[in-house]
Amino acid sequence: MSVFQAILIGLCYYLANSPWPFGGMGNYAILYRPLVGGFVVGLILGDPVTGTVMGATINLMYIGFISAGGSMPSDMSLAGILGTALAITGGIKAEAALAIAVPLGLLGTIFWVGHMTINTAFVPLAEKYADEGKPEKVWIVNILLPQLTVFVMTFIPCFLAAYFGGAYIQDAINALGGDVLRILGIIGGMLPAVGIGMTLLAIFKGEARVFFFLGFLLAAYLKVSILPLSLIFLCITIVYMQLKGKEGGVANV
């Protein structure tokens, strides 16, 4: 990986945690997701297809992650971006990449707690601008200072990890040998079960439960892939809701 590519990857991680280019929540739903972050890293490293595959595989772990009220269970953007970068330069398989990415995501939560703590220190300055009645200065405390903080906290570690990690990961993997990679692959194959389990916590409820098994059986026996499966169940759901509406009400959810 060239220095320039490592800079772009660091920048990508910064942007995923900044308001640009899609807005606060826009970025959180787009660039922050490994599905998109992996694709962008793939573009940077000249292999968008592998990047997309890696990112999407890593994303399996984070489908149902919800951040509400200021908590962040895992930094999926670092997992997706740095994980994909290391996986592409190291030439490892997608499942093993997922096993490497998940610890990165846990490490990334330090940044989240850190920047929210540091931001608290900017509140008195915002109070001061309010006392002076100067709305034209609010951008300093709402954009300039916190974004500089985020930039330092995200760009530098990600750039260094991508550059030096990228340089040594190939040797490290060669040194580790096939057994370690095989076990990483086993871990990565199983890990999506945790992400899916977390999603189920939110949606595996009431009358909808039987549809989980129906979806599983269709995919397992008839090898229906996800896209056609979603379309089939869109129709089934509409029919189901219509029949239910006739029975009277949507009350018992």
Place this chain on the structure above:
Amino acid sequence: MSDQTSDIIVADKKKESLLTKKDLISAWLNWMYYFQSCYNYERMQGVGFLHSMSSVIKRLYKDDPEERRKAMKRHIQFINTENAFGSAIVGLVAAMEEQKKKGAQLNDDAFTSIKTGLMGPLAGVGDPLWQGVAIPLLIVFFIGLAIDGNVIAPILYSIIFFVLYYAVGYWLMKLGYNKGSEKILEMMENGAIKKVMTGAGIIGNAVIGGLVANYVTVKTAIQIEQAEGKLFVLQTELFDKIMPGMLALGLTMGCYWLLKKGVSSLKVILLIVAVSVIGGLTGIF
């Protein structure tokens, strides 16, 4: 909550408005972009909300330093809500500021109670709707294509989400600005949202079930030697014949059960690592 006051005020709003369309859009976009830029443990999105109100304050209290100061102080207070749904608060508060400037009796408490009264219900519907339903469903819809190496999948996902999210945000901002808080709360309790959530729950479950079969991989490597040097391969000759992916289903239900019992996701991850390492070394997997 002093909803009624604000609703009456908003309802008999005179036709001429003091805020230009540009002021309103600028307030809304600043909210959409920078609401969480200075996210902190003391005020949460308070500084971001002040930022979004800046264009309104600049327009209304251009020649009145004292009012400008007061307005800024009342909008730097604690607020924490969902971004797109919170647009309704931005629109409503902008309308209230406009009325105040026209002479309506609105004190700081009226603003605070509107903001704190709406932020909870809006986040209560918005967070699960976006993070629990819309994003996972869209991701799941495209993730299969992406894993097969289709680069259009992440691009399409991004475009669809962006358009949907900003359309809803803009609509709610206009609703808040034109119709007031009663209409907002009415909309939140509307049966249509519940119906969409129920339907999404059904599709979500089905597709998540499909994900288990397609992308959770658990294969045992156990082989049992039979007579005449013949090997009985447990995975392909037993498990795959009964139900392909049955181990994956078992593992997923096991993880779900542990998580539901309150075991942290970190512990479940570590358990999987331990099982994989031991299983991988002993030849079980």
